[in-house]
Amino acid sequence: MAPKARVAKPKIPKGTRDFKPDQMTIKQEAFEKITAVFKRHGAVSIDTPVFELRETLTGKYGEDSKLIYDLADQGGELLSLRYDLTVPFARYVALNGITNIKRYHIAKVYRRDNPAMNRGRFREFNQCDFDIAGVYPSMVPDAEVLKVLTEILDDLDLGQYEVKLNHRGLLDAMLDIAGVPPEKFRPICSAIDKLDKEPWDFVRREMVVDKGLEEGVADAIRPFVELRGQPQALLAKLLDKGHAFAGHAGARAALEELRTLFGYLEGMGALANIVFDLSLARGLDYYTGVIYEAVLKGASVGSVAAGGRFDTLVGMFSGKDVPAVGVSIGIERIYNIMEEQARAQAKEEGCSIRETETEVLVASIGNGYQGRRMGIASRLWARGIKAEFGFKANPKMSDSLGYALKQGIDLLVVFGENELENVRLAVCSLGVFKIKNLVAQTEVTVSSQGLEEEVLKSLAALPKRRAIFTYNSVNKATADVESKLKVNA
């Protein structure tokens, strides 16, 4: 016997959560929709370990490095849990000498952040990453990454969204033109990054008081970061000979890239939700070109996806750059919204979120049929049919019916004694089965040898419905369904 003396209260680590069965149904639906888009675009899949050598992660995340989980030194290598999937991807590309790849990766990442679980901020969470690495014509992979992002947000149907887009080259140019010394580019960018949450005065104070920028220089940044609008319209304005960018080579190069990008996005029908926003800065060190961030309009969850071009990250491992561009989808926030939506819809329609995919419940009338139910279920499993047989030794018919309705199981296969347990649910003698269709509320009688074929036929004839829900009648009284079955029988 196991020791019982010291029973601690069971606990889960701070900032993490278990996913329960109905939550897994929604999570898997989200993953399937996202994976479908990745596959539609011809992406391959890879997997990397959950931990990396500590030195692999060092110097990639700026101030956020303090959020990395280290493993204890138990002898051997020093290891850390991955902070994102981008740096492991770059390590993978470098280690395997890959020159071009379009890959997706859905996996957990770890941050010792202050958890805010109701807003979707966890210490363990999933990222869905899509990246294209390789030397390709300018902006072609960038355009496909943004197309993938918009397809995913469209397919997930989370409501209105916008993708804010900017270019590191423009950020650098505006700071240069405003007179920011180069060594302050990065801290000033990280102040600008707060403009989506804080007013200009707050950000200006950080620039001047905390980061020692001259007041006049800070004021010169303002007109740039207020630039925001439809991509091609704003681009035309910035390309105008009269604009400050016209005299700046770095700005002109970035604007030319954006012109190409916007053209491709328009051709792919992916420009409608893009907003060209010069206040978008993105904190991470490794971005080198176009950057973007998707936000849901009217939602309080913050950004749901972000990414950009990182042309020098692979080279930090191998000494040989492989240019790359990608996006990370933050599935936890999206998942929270989907769960809310699904629960609201289930409530409205009087059904539940399915936890299993079971198609058939094998039920019996009378006592002593446990083994026989298991044998019948085995015949169905052998034909690929998803079936349960009930763990209760001698279940009542109302138990079986109630369970099937609750779980969204559409068919009951019933057999039993000649002596009827219940007059309304007349079933036949052994060797003969009734297949009860709880959706159509009909039933057919079939001999033992025809069982599997008849079940397959009944399953094929079921109406299509959204897989994650039980059917609508689940909340009706079992007796009600029982009586309808009787009427149609």
Added chain:
Amino acid sequence: MAPKARVAKPKIPKGTRDFKPDQMTIKQEAFEKITAVFKRHGAVSIDTPVFELRETLTGKYGEDSKLIYDLADQGGELLSLRYDLTVPFARYVALNGITNIKRYHIAKVYRRDNPAMNRGRFREFNQCDFDIAGVYPSMVPDAEVLKVLTEILDDLDLGQYEVKLNHRGLLDAMLDIAGVPPEKFRPICSAIDKLDKEPWDFVRREMVVDKGLEEGVADAIRPFVELRGQPQALLAKLLDKGHAFAGHAGARAALEELRTLFGYLEGMGALANIVFDLSLARGLDYYTGVIYEAVLKGASVGSVAAGGRFDTLVGMFSGKDVPAVGVSIGIERIYNIMEEQARAQAKEEGCSIRETETEVLVASIGNGYQGRRMGIASRLWARGIKAEFGFKANPKMSDSLGYALKQGIDLLVVFGENELENVRLAVCSLGVFKIKNLVAQTEVTVSSQGLEEEVLKSLAALPKRRAIFTYNSVNKATADVESKLKVNA
């Protein structure tokens, strides 16, 4: 620009590996087959964090506890990476006050073991667990778990296997009858556990020399651990009044459970590969009833799955037992075999393992069609068609054809100039497309407005083939296929 000065050679942690795209194809196929069995049996899915509080794992794994990865103490809770999925499952059941659940969980676990990667022993590896917890009629869940295990091994088609089965109650009884003092049951069991690799004399020496067992007692164990055979035949022998077990209440109870279990397994057609083997001991502390281990015959990979009943593990967390039984599939070893099989088959058939699921490659003839290819691909994506458009600005037709063959893409959608790049591959003017079917080696011409429908029609008409392989012609010279296409065009 990112710093380039300190370029370390990229490395991956010891005992871990990256999965490359073609390996992911096989891994995902393995997961899909295993998940299909779990779902066929009505299992729900859950997810738990990759790390647990250190105290959750303490005292569950006996000597193997030294293999647990601890996280560094960075302030806050003391955490460890999970060692298996069974203890987190018990913690989940206890924490959430669950009284009954049938769940599967496929996830990574971590062991600081000496890696033997060619034999499938890694420090990070996936387990596929299926467990049934709850108070149910005796041996019914146990039978379903074993049925699931045999279905998985059958469906994976890894060759001949056997499932060795024993009962903790019988192990205890045989040691009791042989005269082993109760405090030595566990160390002696762990010696017995080595009988699958070592001869009796080796194990006897460990019992006597290392573990201080009297020679006569050790010799009395031998006839028990040599008992092995067809379940019902051996059971009948052990139930005989003349057998030593007949006088032992614990043995009789265990044998009665096995009689019930074997009956259910026979009724489910799952007894053929089960071997009743009294030398099977299993090292882990938490088993309380039936135990089992699956091995592939003639393979050098050791056991590929193992499990048993653990009735007191949940109670170690909550103080309230929830009886449970389950099995862990060791996917890494299975995966290695599947990869070997797939590579051999691909070689034999002259094809490759697919890395993507792309159905259509959009190709153009002539220069300057990059954006147009992207637009055409977007139309296909919008209809759920998996399509690529090629990142090369001005690909040659032979590039496109070669890529499609290499990747196993079945259809080419081609458009381009009136001026023909290649007389043999005559295509039509803009606004008109050729759909080249590389499987049937035929092509049809279609106007722009009919494109999506025609592609969908062509895809639906493709012959079924095993999804993980490119088609057979991949290794034929591109020119050969080109000329055939011409012949049929």
